[in-house]
Amino acid sequence: xxxxxxxxxxxxxxxxxxxxxxxxxxxxxxxxxxxxxxxxxxxxxxxxxxxxxxxxxxxxxxxxxxxxxxxxxxxxxxxxxxxxxxxxxxxxxxxxxxxxxxxxxxxxxxxxxxxxxxxxxxxxxxxxxxxxxxxxxxxxxxxxxxxxxxxxxxxxxxxxxxxxxxxxxxxxxxxxxxxxxxxxxxxxxxxxxxxxxxxxxxxxxxxxxxxxxxxxxxxxxxxxxxxxxxxxxxxxxxxxxxxxxxxxxxxxxxxxxxxxxxxxxxxxxxxxxxxxxxxxxxxxxxxxxxxxxxxxxxxxxxxxxxxxxxxxxxxxxxxxxxxxxxxxxxxxxxxxxxxxxxxxxxxxxxxxxxxxxxxxxxxxxxxxxxxxxxxxxxxxxxxxxxxxxxxxxxxxxxxxxxxxxxxxxxxxxxxxxxxxxxxxxxxxxxxxxxxxxxxxxxxxxxxxxxxxxxxxxxxxxxxxxxxxxxxxxxxxxxxxxxxxxxxxxxxxxxxxxxxxxxxxxxxxxxxxxxxxxxxxxxxxxxxxxxxxxxxxxxxxxxxxxxxxxxxxxxxxxxxxx
Amino acid sequence: xxxxxxxxxxxxxxxxxxxxxxxxxxxxxxxxxxxxxxxxxxxxxxxxxxxxxxxxxxxxxxxxxxxxxxxxxxxxxxxxxxxxxxxxxxxxxxxxxxxxxxxxxxxxxxxxxxxxxxxxxxxxxxxxxxxxxxxxxxxxxxxxxxxxxxxxxxxxxxxxxxxxxxxxxxxxxxxxxxxxxxxxxxxxxxxxxxxxxxxxxxxxxxxxxxxxxxxxxxxxxxxxxxxxxxxxxxxxxxxxxxxxxxxxxxxxxxxxxxxxxxxxxxxxxxxxxxxxxxxxxxxx
Numbered sequence: 001x002x003x004x005x006x007x008x009x010x011x012x013x014x015x016x017x018x019x020x021x022x023x024x025x026x027x028x029x030x031x032x033x034x035x036x037x038x039x040x041x042x043x044x045x046x047x048x049x050x051x052x053x054x055x056x057x058x059x060x061x062x063x064x065x066x067x068x069x070x071x072x073x074x075x076x077x078x079x080x081x082x083x084x085x086x087x088x089x090x091x092x093x094x095x096x097x098x099x100x101x102x103x104x105x106x107x108x109x110x111x112x113x114x115x116x117x118x119x120x121x122x123x124x125x126x127x128x129x130x131x132x133x134x135x136x137x138x139x140x141x142x143x144x145x146x147x148x149x150x151x152x153x154x155x156x157x158x159x160x161x162x163x164x165x166x167x168x169x170x171x172x173x174x175x176x177x178x179x180x181x182x183x184x185x186x187x188x189x190x191x192x193x194x195x196x197x198x199x200x201x202x203x204x205x206x207x208x209x210x211x212x213x214x215x216x217x218x219x220x221x222x223x224x225x226x227x228x229x230x231x232x233x234x235x236x237x238x239x240x241x242x243x244x245x246x247x248x249x250x251x252x253x254x255x256x257x258x259x260x261x262x263x264x265x266x267x268x269x270x271x272x273x274x275x276x277x278x279x280x281x282x283x284x285x286x287x288x289x290x291x292x293x294x295x296x297x298x299x300x301x302x303x304x305x306x307x308x309x310x311x312x313x314x315x316x317x318x319x320x321x322x323x324x325x326x327x328x329x330x331x332x333x334x335x336x337x338x339x340x341x342x343x344x345x346x347x348x349x350x351x352x353x354x355x356x357x358x359x360x361x362x363x364x365x366x367x368x369x370x371x372x373x374x375x376x377x378x379x380x381x382x383x384x385x386x387x388x389x390x391x392x393x394x395x396x397x398x399x400x401x402x403x404x405x406x407x408x409x410x411x412x413x414x415x416x417x418x419x420x421x422x423x424x425x426x427x428x429x430x431x432x433x434x435x436x437x438x439x440x441x442x443x444x445x446x447x448x449x450x451x452x453x454x455x456x457x458x459x460x461x462x463x464x465x466x467x468x469x470x471x472x473x474x475x476x477x478x479x480x481x482x483x484x485x486x487x488x489x490x491x492x493x494x495x496x497x498x499x500x501x502x503x504x505x506x507x508x509x510x511x512x513x514x515x516x517x518x519x520x521x522x523x524x525x526x527x528x529x530x531x532x533x534x535x536x537x538x539x540x541x542x543x544x545x546x547x548x549x550x551x552x553x554x555x556x557x558x559x560x561x
Numbered sequence: 562x563x564x565x566x567x568x569x570x571x572x573x574x575x576x577x578x579x580x581x582x583x584x585x586x587x588x589x590x591x592x593x594x595x596x597x598x599x600x601x602x603x604x605x606x607x608x609x610x611x612x613x614x615x616x617x618x619x620x621x622x623x624x625x626x627x628x629x630x631x632x633x634x635x636x637x638x639x640x641x642x643x644x645x646x647x648x649x650x651x652x653x654x655x656x657x658x659x660x661x662x663x664x665x666x667x668x669x670x671x672x673x674x675x676x677x678x679x680x681x682x683x684x685x686x687x688x689x690x691x692x693x694x695x696x697x698x699x700x701x702x703x704x705x706x707x708x709x710x711x712x713x714x715x716x717x718x719x720x721x722x723x724x725x726x727x728x729x730x731x732x733x734x735x736x737x738x739x740x741x742x743x744x745x746x747x748x749x750x751x752x753x754x755x756x757x758x759x760x761x762x763x764x765x766x767x768x769x770x771x772x773x774x775x776x777x778x779x780x781x782x783x784x785x786x787x788x789x790x791x792x793x794x795x796x797x798x799x800x801x802x803x804x805x806x807x808x809x810x811x812x813x814x815x816x817x818x819x820x821x822x823x824x825x826x827x828x829x830x831x832x833x834x835x836x837x838x839x840x841x842x843x844x845x
Contacts, residue, residue, distance in 0.1 A: 027845070191844035201840055207832030209821075210641060229840065234821045234830055236640055240633070241666035248630040252606070252637025255624055256645070257828030260637070278627050371837055403828060404622035405644050407601050414617075414625040415609070423572055423617050424625065 001056045003180055004065050005133070006080060008049035009072030011042050014126040019050035021147050022130060023363050026054045027192045028143050030185025034472070035194075035363040036062035036547070041217070041301040047075055054182065060329065060364065060472030064549050067180055068136070070129050071097065072111070087179050091132050091172075093125070107136070107175050114167040119160035127161040131168025132175075137182040141169050191366050195359035195469075196221025198330035199289055201369075202337025203261055204233055207376050208287070210253040210260040212238045212246040214268060217301050218291035218357040222263040243268040247275030251284050255413070257403035259341055261287040266295050266308045273315045276350055280320025280438070282413040283391065283399065285344035285351075287337075292356040294545050303545030304358035306468055306518040310526060312352055313497050319435070321442030323351045323449075324497035327359065328471035331366045332494050335373075342377045343448060347441045348401060354496075356518070358547040359469035384409050389420040393433055397440030442498065449495040451503040456482065456489025463510045464557065465536070467493040467524050469547065470516055476550035477557065488557070496524070499531040514538040514560055516553060563594050568619045576611060577685075581732035581758030581769075585612075585679060588735050589650075590619050592742035604645045606635040608660065610686050612652035612679030629659025636672045643673070643816055643826045646746060653680040657693040657713050664715075668722040671751045672815040677742070678715070678753070679732075681760035682767050689763035699766055715755050716795035720788060720808045725750030727791070727808040731776050732758040733769055737804060744806060750814050757802070772802070779805030786810070 005022070009015050016037065023035040031054040040046035051062050066083045069076065069090045074097040077090060084090065084105075092100065093111040100106060109132045115124035127148070134141050145162050152158035193201070200222045203211070213223040227237040236253075240246035243264055250260040264272065269290050279286045290312060294305035312324055323343045327333035333355065340351035381388075381400035388409050392399040399420075404411040412422030417434060419425045455478055456463075466474045471492050478490040491507065493500070507513070515525040515536045520543040525536040540556040542548055568590040576582045593603060605616035609628035616623040622645070626634045635649040649656075656664055656678050664676075683701070684690040690703045693713035700707050719727040726748040730741040738756065745752035757776070759769045783805070785791060791808035816822045824830070 024845070189845070191841065193844045197844070201837075204840070205837055209827055209830065209832065210637070212637065231820060232839075233835070234824075234827070236819060236821050236827060238640070241662050244630065245633040245663055245666070248626065248633035249637035249640075251626070252624065252634035252639075253641040253827075254637075255634070256604075256638035256641030258641035259832065260641070274627055275630070278630075282624070282626070369841065371841075376833060403642070404604055404638075405601060405642060407599070409601060410620060410622055412617075412623040414623070415627055416625065422623060424614065 002059070003054050003067045003182060004063060005052040005054070005068045005070065006049055006066045007052070007070040007072070008047065008076030008080060010045050011040065011048050012044040013072045014123055015048050015050055015072065018126045018130050019052060021144070021151060022133065023052055023192060024147055025134070025139065025143055026052065026182065027190060027365060028147070028187065029139060029182060030188060031055060031182065032057065032059050032365045033192055033363065034059050034062060034365065036358070037361040038546070039302050047079060049076065049080070056185070060475050061550060062362065062547065064551050068133065070133060072125060072129065074099070089136060089178060089180065091129055091136070107132070109168065109171045111168070114171065115164050118163040118167045121160065124161055124164040127164040128168035128171070131165035132172035135169045135172025136175065136178055137180060139182050140184040143184070189368060191368060192363050193330050193366070194361055194363045195327070195330055195333050195355050196225055196361070198333035199337050199353060199355065200225030202334040203287070203341070204229055204235065205371065205374055206259060206338040206341035208259045208261050208341065209234060210236050210250065210258045211263065212240045212249040212253070213263045214240050214243045214246050216265045216268045218293060218360040219264040219268065219289060221291065221360050222289050243271035244275065247272040247286070247288070248278070250286055251275060251279055251282070254284050254286055255404070259345070261289060263289040263291070265291050265293050266311065267298065269308070269312070269315070274317070277316035277318050277320070278415050279350040280316060280318065280322070281415050283348035283438070284413070285348050287340050287344050287351045287353065289353045289355065291360045292354065294543070300545040302357065304356045304518060304547050305543060305545065306356060306470070306523070307543070308354065309496070309519070309523040312354055313527065320438050321347065321349050321445055322497065323347070323349060323445060324354060325352070325495050326354045326468035326493065328468060328492060328494050329359070330364045331369065333359065334369055336494060338374055342375070343445070345379045346377060347398060347445055349441060349445070354468065356469050364472070390422045391418060391420050391434070393420060393437045396444055397437045446498045449498055449500045451500045452491050452493040454489060454491050454503060457487065460489035460510060461487040462489070462512045462514065462561070463507050464488060464490045464514050464516055465524070466490070466516045467496055470518060473548040473550045473553055474516060477553035480550065480554060481557070493524070496527070499527060501532055504532060504534070512538060514540060514557060516540045516548065518542055518547065563597055563599055565590055565594050567600060568593060568621070570618070570620045572617050574618050575614060577762050579761040580611070581681065581760070582611060582615065582679060584732045584735060585738065585756055585758065586615055586618055588738040588742060589615070589677070592739050592746065595739065595743055596746060598646055602644070602646055604638055604647045606631045606638065606647065606649045608651040608655040610652040610655050612650065613655060615650050629655050630663070631655065632660055632663040632667050632676060635674045636667055636670065639672050639674050640816070640822070640827065642828045643822065648675040648677060648746070650677040651679070652685070653678060653682065653694045654684050654692045657715055665718070665722065668719055668724045668751060670815050671725050671812055673750055675745045675752045676754065677745070678755050679758050680755050681758045681764055683760050683764040685760055685763055696766060714795060715753070716807055717792060719753050720792045720795050723788070723810055723812070724753055724808065725810055725812050726752035726806070728753070728806045729755045729757065729804045731772055731804055732756055733772060734776070734804070737778065741806070748809070750812055757804070775800060775802045776804055777801055779803050779807070
């Protein structure tokens with residue numbers, strides 16, 4: 001059983017609030033939930049919507065179609081009417097949608113009147129709608145009440161919202177019985193989280209205790225998340241005057257001895273690039289989170305794209321190693337964020353976590369997160385010799401790292417080319433040896449990258465290749481194709497740089513390879529060609545600012561058959 | 562006991578003979594010795610420029626970063642590791658030009674770091690272009706008809722932003738400079754020390770003699786705690802140039818206001834064996 005609910009309205013109507021409450025309502029009722037938010041770059045007005053897709057079986061992405069439309073304004077009905085399924089239902093208020101022709105599936109519920117009557121606040125229409133939705137789906141209204149109580153620490157506001165929800169529930173009940181139902185199934189220990197929470201939680205567990213950032217959507221989600229836990233876990237979150245300050249502050253904090261990170265989007269990262277190169281030269285560990293959104297320049301600030309892959313891999317003047325990971329979902333984002341911190345300190349390089357608005361803002365149900373699996377590897381030298389040299393040339397390229405402040409030891413580093421001690425030099429022999437030392441770290445790093453995962457038969461006729469947040473939609477598409485007896489496999493990358501190549505070699509004989517990317521120029525295909533010589537002829541590309549859905553991939557892939 | 566010898570290293574300065582930087586370096590070592598600080602307790606962060614080479618020429622912890630970005634690195638390092646005495650040291654082009662935004666906002670932030678600016682009113686390393694503090698009319702290889710932008714007044718800007726400590730000294734008066742460095746280092750808060758300095762290669766106007774004729778020391782009658790008179794003092798430039806502590810304001814530092822830093826320095830706090838299960842509950 002699967003149901004797709006869309007909640008739509010203007011910015012400022014509390015869509016995000018009830019989307020969060022209703023997503024957890026279905027989680028607690030025993031369903032798998034995937035919630036995708038689509039919003040405009042404005043504080044009030046416009047058209048924002050959230051899709052809550054729920055199922056009794058695991059689901060991994062958003063999907064086309066609407067079974068229930070909760071319309072908090074008239075525009076929502078006009079825009080999405082065509083997507084409603086045969087037995088679909090619309091919950092709306094005739095007061096703001098007078099022109100809507102009454103039909104059996106259009107349930108007029110006085111959302112605004114009930115909100116004002118019961119909660120003395122028109123905004124509470126959103127909770128009236130929640131109550132109506134729960135009634136129509138035959139859900140357990142006590143779970144809704146429990147969630148409102150948890151989310152609103154102000155008792156008075158919680159009570160008002162509960163009264164609004166109850167009024168909505170009664171109004172919904174009076175509308176009769178419907179085919180679509182989501183009765184309570186069971187309590188379980190599953191988790192529901194979005195990408196911003198996953199990266200943020202991963203960073204906290206990894207021991208990140210300093211984050212500096214300049215607000216930029218969607219990267220700020222991670223800053224907001226760490227800030228909301230900064231008192232409980234002693235994390236310093238500093239809003240910098242600009243992105244250049246942010247990356248330099250984080251480098252200072254890392255040099256000072258604290259696991260540090262920055263979070264931004266493509267435009268902010270563009271400003272950080274000189275600092276990225278500084279991390280490479282001074283061998284200062286740093287974790288950089290970049291939530292991609294469509295560019296160039298300001299682009300579409302609240303939409304999604306995979307447009308920064310090549311930028312991120314090539315960013316920074318000069319040559320130095322780096323680790324780039326593109327988490328495929330929230331679970332992967334949590335573990336890979338921790339890995340990014342360990343890699344950054346082990347190799348004393350920048351680690352880049354490349355996500356996107358779709359991953360950051362979408363909630364996925366997962367079975368759990370295993371905190372016992374986590375290790376924190378600081379890779380610091382314990383016994384420091386008297387002749388300690390910060391940039392000692394070693395076989396691995398990794399110089400022993402010590403934090404400044406130890407008696408008898410000096411930690412010296414320089415953005416200029418430097419000698420082993422860290423002092424500025426123009427000795428061209430040392431220069432050559434230092435370049436080679438830094439690059440040797442990248443050679444060992446290859447052993448630490450994770451191979452892509454593969455879903456499908458051993459030697460498929462067609463191989464789909466993807467990376468990052470497209471995983472959920474690709475996985476569902478491939479599962480459907482397999483059910484239709486179509487011989488297809490999916491190779492999906494999370495670690496992308498250095499590019500893992502072992503698994504890829506197994507598919508050399510595949511007749512057809514198709515890359516699927518949320519960009520216009522096939523950046524991963526370009527990377528594949530550059531690193532392996534493999535030339536991809538068929539690409540499915542999407543670059544209108546919206547993520548892929550499984551059915552869209554199905555259609556596109558079949559057309560290339 | 563810490564001695565000057567503890568601060569000497571084997572590096573040879575790449576400065577022009579007669580450069581004011583030599584004098585500043587000497588005073589810096591003396592100030593650190595006088596305060597009884599060991600080299601391992603000191604971190605000097607610098608940017609790019611002739612002044613920014615300074616930390617290489619004495620024994621201490623060094624982060625020689627990018628042009629204009631010394632203050633953010635110093636601030637990050639101090640937040641992480643407040644056991645260190647952190648000094649950001651660079652030139653007028655670096656801190657007032659390229660790093661202007663950081664100069665402004667870190668006065669507001671008031672992290673307990675020291676900023677020593679070698680202010681020679683010209684670009685040295687790139688060979689003689691105007692700096693933000695170059696005088697009107699100064700002819701350079703780029704400003705071929707003379708500088709037309711009025712000079713940046715760091716002292717006035719700092720006082721306008723209610724900086725915690727604002728002082729000026731002169732590389733040609735070592736006794737005064739050592740005193741000012743020591744006052745800045747012992748001050749609890751963001752301390753700015755603008756150090757006037759001749760450039761023997763590129764600045765033919767503001768020579769040692771030029772400064773010598775104009776500089777006067779603020780005496781005990783001057784009160785650096787009155788903001789309005791300090792602002793008036795900051796506008797004095799030309800025939801008479803005051804040196805000394807021009808403005809001082811006791812303000813809570815950034816570190817004092819953060820609950821995260823109350824117990825112990827951030828870098829010493831354990832990140833292992835922490836119970837994160839309360840966070841997992843948020844996802845249910």
